[in-house]
Structures are given as C-alpha cells and as structure tokens.
Amino acid sequence: MKEYFPALLFQRTFFAALLILYTVTVFAETKDIPTICQTDCKTPYGQVLGKDKSGVAGYSNCNSDCVIFEPNKHDGTYTGIKWQCVEYARRWLLVNKGVVYGDVDYAIDIWDKIEHYRNVQWDEKVPVTNHVNGSETAPKSGDLLIYAKMMFGGTGHVAVITEVDEKKGVVRVAEQNNLNQQWPSTHSREISLIKNGNQYWLLDGYLIGWKRADI
Template sequence: MNYPAWGTVMGQPFGVAAYSNIGFVFDRNKIHEYQCYWPKEETGLARDVYIGFKYQCVEYARRFLTLYFKAAFQDIPHAHHIWALETIEDCTKEEGTFPFVNFPNGSKEPPKIGDIIIYPYSKEQRFGHVGVIINVNLEEKIVDIAEQNYEEAGWECPEYARRLIMKIENGQYFITNKRIGKPYDNWDAKEEIFGWKRIDFNPKL
C-alpha cells in the first residue's frame, strides 16, 4: 500500500491538520526545521509555546490543545510521560495552569471530545503514543482518534485516523485497541492504553 509522503495533510478535524510522518529521515543539520515554536507575537496568546517535533504524535496533541483550548502541556521526553503531568499551561495568561486530570482505562467517567488518549511504553511503542479523541458515540460504543505517526500508517478517512471499539461494563468505560476497519498489524491488538486525560477548566477551590 502506498502511503502519503512526509508532510502530507492526512486529515483536519476541528480545523487542526494532521500530517504524515512516513518516510522521515532525521538530519541533525536540519533540526531547527523540525522543531516548531509559536511566538506569542504571532498567535495572540499570552506566552510563547513550544509545539514539538514535526510530525510526531506529541506535536499533534500539543498543537490541537493549543489551538482548540489555548492550553499546552510542557515539553516532555516521550509521549508516555504525558500521563504523569498534573497540570497544563493556560496560554491565555503569562502565568497559570489548569489541572490535567487522568482517567485510567476502565473509569466510570466516559471519554469526551478533546481528551487525549495515552499509550504506555511497550516493545511495539518504544516512546508510548498520544492521540486526540475527536468523537465519542456511547450508543454505538465507538471512539474516533486523530493522531500523527501511529506505526507510520495512513488515516482511515479524512475525518479520523482510527475508529476504536469501546466496552461499557458495570458502569466502567474501556477504550480497546480493536479498530473498526482494516488493522494496521497484528501487534496493535496487544497494545495497552493508560487511559485519557482532560483539562479541568473549573477546578474545585
């Protein structure tokens, strides 16, 4: 199967483009071309934001949250480290944060649009993985994910990268890694999911 080349737009849910990372070959001499910074003078936000390394999964998740919620999580070594973050920066202010709340897979709180889904470190995913939840249908028990650089595969369609089956048992919500449509490979059925994270814009005082 022929996948789009590096930098090709794969989809654009909620106006946030996701790009192909296929065929990327790291060149240390071009590192500044890969790193993406948004100066506050250009964005209208109250602070500069480091978006990330094109076109990795972390870069997409941070860019989505910055554009959609005007909030950005701090720089982290790898995607799975996002799970340990307790706060996320409020980019509408020079200083200030919101709680960044974890919902472990199997929580009694269902995922919502704008939550990010986090995968742990594993043999298959050496850096973990992060994607953005862009659709939740509790009746049909499906969750749609937008992402970059998931096993260097293309999107199912322009609306989402993967459509995952959700299980609801005893009031608990589980996002499985069983996708509706053609699987990427046998290994993704073995992948675990930490859960989903959400920005708490109204923390209890």
C-alpha cells in the same frame, strides 16, 4: 509567422526556468530529509493526512522511526517536533482549548510527568486528571489517550479524542505518527467503546487511559 516567434521563444524560456526552479526547490527540500524519512513511507513526509472537525491538520511522519528535530509553532507558540504524535496533541489542545503541556521526552511521559497544562493567554496552570482504561469516568472529546511504552520501542503514543459516539459505541481520534495513512474522514481511526457495569473500556492495545484538563 515570424512576428510571433519572439513571444513563443519567451514563453518557452519562461516555462523552462519555472521547471528548473521547481526541480531545484524539490531537490533541496528532499536533500534536507534524512534517508530514514524517505524509506518505507506509508505516505510522504509532511503530507497532510487529514483534518479533524475543528480544522487541525495531521501530517505524515513517513514512518515511526523517522525523527527530524525541526520545531513547529502555531501562532508563535511552540507545539513540538514535526510531525510527532506529541506535537499534534499539543497543537490540538492549543487550537481548541487554548492550553498546552510542558516538554516531555516521550509520549508516555504525558501520563505521569505532566501534572498540569498551561493556559497560553493567561499563563495560568490548568489542573488535569488521569483516568485509567476501565475507570468509572467516561472518555470525552478533548481527552488525550496515552499508550504504554510497548508502543514504538519504548516511547508510547498519544492521540486526541475528537468525538464520542455512544450510540455506535466508538470514540474517534486524531493523531500523528501512528499509521501515517490518509484519514478516512475527520478522524484517523475509530476505537470501540464499551460499558461494563460502571466501567468504561476502550478496546485498543497498550492503552493506559485518558488524561483530561479541568476546563
């Protein structure tokens, strides 16, 4: 029995050291997160909420009041402040379309201040168009849904249309910092789509319309 004691002691010491290292790491990471980003969280800050069909992950921002000015990058390209709605939309466009839009203070600014996207590979301008909710242009995958200032105390919101199901009469969107809940599938939520005459309507409060890149 004695000949196994050193090995057992080493094993216990090793696992104890691992536990201490894990505790210190978690404490350090938590300490860097402001209290507001640890309070009334729907899900813990930084937790993966889901991925759309292209594999772009959405992360929890805890709640809509949480802001940590930590930039995020994808393959060296700046995508925005973690884990804001503006960051997700820009990252989704980068991954799926190879384009990004410029800096904005708030999500609502994407509607009237962004006049073009930029092709990252060629550093060229990509034309964009705005289509108000109820327009004759049907929404499609890749469009950005822009919401009015009344959402989130004046900042608005942006989500990405990832699927359009005309048969079911819905569009599916991916986003960050809205519900901050686990996604039910490869989308964060569904929005009803109806056609009235030649007009297309998405039945979602405060929605201004959709922004489309000419790609």
